[in-house]
Amino acid sequence: xxxxxxxxxxxxxxxxxxxxxxxxxxxxxxxxxxxxxxxxxxxxxxxxxxxxxxxxxxxxxxxxxxxxxxxxxxxxxxxxxxxxxxxxxxx
Numbered sequence: 001x002x003x004x005x006x007x008x009x010x011x012x013x014x015x016x017x018x019x020x021x022x023x024x025x026x027x028x029x030x031x032x033x034x035x036x037x038x039x040x041x042x043x044x045x046x047x048x049x050x051x052x053x054x055x056x057x058x059x060x061x062x063x064x065x066x067x068x069x070x071x072x073x074x075x076x077x078x079x080x081x082x083x084x085x086x087x088x089x090x091x
Contacts, residue, residue, distance in 0.1 A: 005029075005031060006029070006030045006031070007030065007031045007032075007033065008025050008030050008031070008032050008033065009033045009035060010022045010025070010032055010033065010034055010035060011035045011036075011063055012035070012036060013032070013034035013035055013036045013042065013045060014034070014036035014037070014038060014041035014042055014044075014045060015041070018036075019045060022034055022045055022049070022056070023045070023048065023049065023052075026049040026052065026054030026055070026056060027052065027054065029054070030054075031054075031055045031056070031057070032049060032054065032055070032056045032057075033056070033057045033059060034046060034056050034057065034058050034059065035059045035061050035063070036058075036059075036060065036061070037060065037061070037062045038060070039058065039060045042058040042059075042060060043058060046058050
């Protein structure tokens with residue numbers, strides 16, 4: 001029986017508790033979707049995860065403006081899903 005790949009969405013993934021949780025989950029073979037305001041900081045965490053053999057997807061987003069949630073297009077979400085699926089060879 002094949003094991004299912006677990007996925008976690010972490011908000012505030014670029015610092016503090018969010019960063020530490022992201023790194024810890026990635027070590028447990030969980031694909032981490034990193035959500036944060038600055039792409040540079042997201043990429044830094046993602047690089048660290050990848051260097052340690054984990055998988056991460058970066059999504060630049062500011063949750064402090066809840067109206068922007070509606071700006072997330074279906075294409076953005078599909079691209080994120082595609083990246084995850086292709087990494088794990090589900091496509």
